[in-house]
Amino acid sequence: SQKIEQNSEALNIQEGKTATLTCNYTNYSPAYLQWYRQDPGRGPVFLLLIRENEKEKRKERLKVTFDTTLKQSLFHITASQPADSATYLCALGRYGGSQGNLIFGKGTKLSVKP
Amino acid sequence: ETGVTQSPTHLIKTRGQQVTLRCSSQSGHNTVSWYQQALGQGPQFIFQYYREEENGRGNFPPRFSGLQFPNYSSELNVNALELDDSALYLCASSLGTGRLVGGDTQYFGPGTRLTVL
Numbered sequence: 001s002q003k004i005e006q007n008s009e010a011l012n013i014q015e016g017k018t019a020t021l022t023c024n025y026t027n028y029s030p031a032y033l034q035w036y037r038q039d040p041g042r043g044p045v046f047l048l049l050i051r052e053n054e055k056e057k058r059k060e061r062l063k064v065t066f067d068t069t070l071k072q073s074l075f076h077i078t079a080s081q082p083a084d085s086a087t088y089l090c091a092l093g094r095y096g097g098s099q100g101n102l103i104f105g106k107g108t109k110l111s112v113k114p
Numbered sequence: 115e116t117g118v119t120q121s122p123t124h125l126i127k128t129r130g131q132q133v134t135l136r137c138s139s140q141s142g143h144n145t146v147s148w149y150q151q152a153l154g155q156g157p158q159f160i161f162q163y164y165r166e167e168e169n170g171r172g173n174f175p176p177r178f179s180g181l182q183f184p185n186y187s188s189e190l191n192v193n194a195l196e197l198d199d200s201a202l203y204l205c206a207s208s209l210g211t212g213r214l215v216g217g218d219t220q221y222f223g224p225g226t227r228l229t230v231l
Contacts (some may be wrong), residue, residue, distance in 0.1 A: 042224055
């Protein structure tokens with residue numbers, strides 16, 4: 001069955017550094033990949049989407065890469081701030097199913113220390 | 115805020131009972147998806163409704179059922195509650211076509227925390 005792994009449950013970094021989160025998957029061929037941010041007790045908030053034919057996407061301090069050969073996505077937050085502390089989820093989806101049928105990883109909890 | 119609201123915020127039930135959770139979509143959205151998120155896990159897809167019809171279902175038993183109303187609000191019903199049903203239930207709305215487009219942005223509500231004792 002399909003499996004998604006996010007590199008670690010928790011990542012601690014210093015303010016100003018670049019945070020890099022990893023999402024690996026097996027037994028799946030996604031058409032696109034999404035990254036979400038989730039704060040405690042809240043629903044996930046959509047951040048970025050990248051499609052299988054795209055290598056990289058950027059949005060302000062965020063950058064996502066997608067390597068379908070390695071079956072991996074990297075999510076970068078540059079110049080990290082304490083306000084970036086949250087759990088980040090990756091989610092895979094593909095055409096041929098209902099739009100809501102995303103497969104989520106467990107998430108990585110990022111803590112940015114001042 | 116996404117404009118998606120859910121009620122109630124928290125709910126405590128006992129095993130064997132039935133529960134109904136509600137979701138109001140963001141204005142203009144015609145598609146609602148429901149997810150179950152257990153503690154420390156990512157959300158798991160339950161089902162999706164597009165224009166009042168079920169448009170896809172995840173690996174959940176039939177005791178999980180839903181409805182979507184003409185105003186695109188939605189309900190999730192769970193019968194014969196089990197202890198493992200304790201989780202955060204999320205709904206997400208989007209503007210979809212019901213066809214194989216995929217990748218549309220979904221807007222999640224804050225969730226309903228269900229505890230089954």
